[in-house]
Amino acid sequence: MTLPDPPNAPARVLERHTIGPIPLAERHGSGKGLFGIWLGVNMLPLTVVTGAIATVVFALPFWWAFVAIVLGNVVGGIFMALHAVQGPQLGVPQMLQARGQFGARGAALIVVIALVMFLGFFISNLVVGAQALHHVVPGLSVTAGICIAASISLVISIFGLRLIRAIVSLWAVVIGALVVMSLIWIGTNGAADGVLSGEFNAVGFFSVMAIGAVWQKAYAPYVSDYSRYLPAGFGARGAFWGTYGGSVLSTIFVMSLGALVGAAAPGSEPMAGLGNLLGGLGTVVLLAFAVASASTNAGNIYCAMLNTLTIGETFRKGWLPGLRGRIVTTVALHAVGLVVAIAGQGDFLVNFKNFILLLLYVLVPWSAINLVDYFLVRRGHYDVEAFFAADGGRYGYWNWTALGVYALGVAVQVPFAVTELYTGPIARAIGGVDLAWMFGLVVSGGVYYLLARRRPDVITEPAQTQAVEEPAPVR
Structure with missing residues (x-):
């Protein structure tokens, strides 16, 4: 038996909404709010470490690395931020919207993949943040740092999206x-030789571009989770630019810092190298990064929680989790992440990160299908109530057209993929340049558009923005 949340539930302090549509009366926020949260989402040690790949692994001179970072993020950010438009219009989490393209149960596969990715980033941030803290306080073990970071994230996550934002x-x-301050300090204190070292190479340049683009694309499953509280009449332009500007700007700055550190201190672990290069300022910077990583990491668990509840509701129709369901799921996910992070401090974490990169390849076709369906096929017209229908409503349980195109989109990337676990034959032939995500986007989006226009379930008449009240939550 399911029970509603008690009338005195602290809804104003603890977020009570989960995967159900956000009632119109509770919509709030602006593009500035989106800009703020997306500006902060990338202020992480993991972003610094990723930027250092350009100058350490690919040996690019700093300025060529900077150009590649900018181009990759500018292009990838477009596709990521387009998803933000869907939140105010539909009022539901990002991955739940996949039911409109893949069917109620067909979407579950995509949601599971996104869930694993969210957990992967949560775990990676726990470890990298704890390592930064260990560098500042050597007497504090990485394991202890992981526990502290997970505890901070848990407290913030319990309160919900308002506190996270x-x-x-x-x-x-x-x-x-x-x-x-760090960029100025390093750039003016003996880093000139490192900045100018190295030679341009096409493989490194295009690979770093791909890293920037895929970094942005990795956020696509998050986007409407943050924008779904915006007023239903909120303009698409504001949602797009708030998300795009914040995410792209912050990633470029922080990745560029990592590239500069890699060029100036190539033999060091990036966060340790950053601390050493900054002298007395290094302690402050690393400590701030460590605490920020623990705090902002709550966003990964928040989205993982929404996906977990989406999977549960898929196979238990009529169950809409409320406050208790959100909190229990949040605690459970933190426990899982904590155990894996502690176990994965060593080489396993590297392999796990590679696995996460493979998951990104399989999320690219979903993103293409979702965007084409929303903007070109249905033009934003969805029956939100049907997302929760016991029989899948007009979208059914399975949409084999979308699933077939999705499989094609994954398969077409295989010859172009570049990872430490596998490099495709075409990628090897062109020197290891990673173009997989481009082909995944173009093929998935193009083929889906041609086939989806003939589907009988496509809504052709104007549809209302989600205007119904959220069904009574149950725990």
């Missing part, structure tokens, strides 16, 4: 100022 936006200002 506030804290992430705050760290955007703090870390942003420290990143600018």
Whole structure:
């Protein structure tokens, strides 16, 4: 038996909504709010480490690395931020919308993949943040740092999206100022030789571009989770630019810092190298990064929670989780992440990160199908109530057209894929340049558009924006 949340549930303090549509009366926020949270989302040690790949692994001179980072993020950010438009219109989490393309149960496969990716990033951030903290406080083990980071994330996650947004936006200002100071400090204190070292190489340049683009694409399953509370009449332009501007700007700055550190201190682990290069300022910067990583990591678990509940509702129709379901799921996910992070401090973490990169390849076709369906096929017209129908409503349980195109989109990337676990034959032939995500986007989106226009379930008449009240939550 399921029970509703008690009337005195602290809804104003603890978020009570989960995967159900956000009632119109509770919509709030602006593009500035989206800009703030997306500016802070990338202020992480993991972003620094990723940027260092350009100059350490691919040996690019800093300025060529900077150009590749900018181009990759500018292009990839477009496809990521387009998903933000869907949140205000539909009022439901990002991956739940996949039911409109794949069917109620067909979408479950995509949701599971996204869930694993969210957990993967949560675990990676726990470890990298704990390593930064260990560098500042050597007497504190990495394991202890992981436990502290997970505890901070858990407390923030319990309160929900409102607190996550506030804290992430705050760290955007703090870390942003420290990143600018660090760039100036390193650039004016003996880093010139490192900046100019190395030679341009096409493989490195295009690979770093791909890293930037895929970094942005990796956020696609998050986007409407953050924008779904915006007013239903909120303009598409504001949702897009708030998300795009914040995410692209912060990633470029923080990845560029990592590339500069890699060029100036190529023999060091990036976060340790950053601390050493900054001298006395290094302790402050690393400590801030470590605490920020623990705080903003709550966003990964928040989205993982929404996906977990989406999977549960898929096979238990009529069950709409409320406050208790959100909290129990959040605690369970933190426990799983904590155990894996502690076990994966060594080489396993590297392999796990490679696995996450493979998951990104299989999410690219979903993104293409979702965007084409929303903007070109249905033009934003969805029956939101049907997402929760016991029989799948007009979208059914399975959409074999979308699933077939999705499989094609994954398969077409295989010859172009470049990872430490596998490199495709075409990628090897062109020197290891990673073009897989481009082909995944173009083929999936193009083929889906041609086939989906003939589907009988496509809504052709104007449809209302989600205007119904959320069904009574149950725990």
